[in-house]
Amino acid sequence: MEFESLNDETYVMYAMKHYTNPQCTSVEEFNDDLNRIKYLKRLFKKYINNGELKDRLIMNHIIIFYNVFGIEAATRLLFYRIEEEYHSMLKTFLVYLNFLPETNIVETDLVSILLDSHIINALRGI
DSSP states (O other): OOOSSOOTTTHHHHHHHHOOOTTOOSHHHHHHHHTHHHHHHHHHHHHHHHOOOOHHHHHHHHHHHHHHHOHHHHHHHHHHHSOGGGHHHHHHHHHHTTOSOSSOOSSOOGGGOOOOHHHHHHHHTO
16 A cells, blocks of 8 residues: 555554564554654643753654654654644754654655754753
């Protein structure tokens, strides 16, 4: 099955196709990994609302997500499911972790997304 662009109907199938976790023994574990997107959204929202940036926790969720879905698939899934208002924050972490694919993805124009200067400064302090 080809996935030119993701939508609510193809999103989970695309995630299943690209999921590679040899230790996974149940659908529940797959859902736990996929739900990391929700955790990232909550952490980004918390940063927007009260300036609390949990940079290490965000990076931990991103690293685990990329480990089980791969760079291109993880990037497509994240930019599809995470609201556009958080794309700048997400891209900043992905650039820092060197997880941004070299080619653009269908879901968004990665080049046009600006980096978040406050997050850059926080990541430099790590």
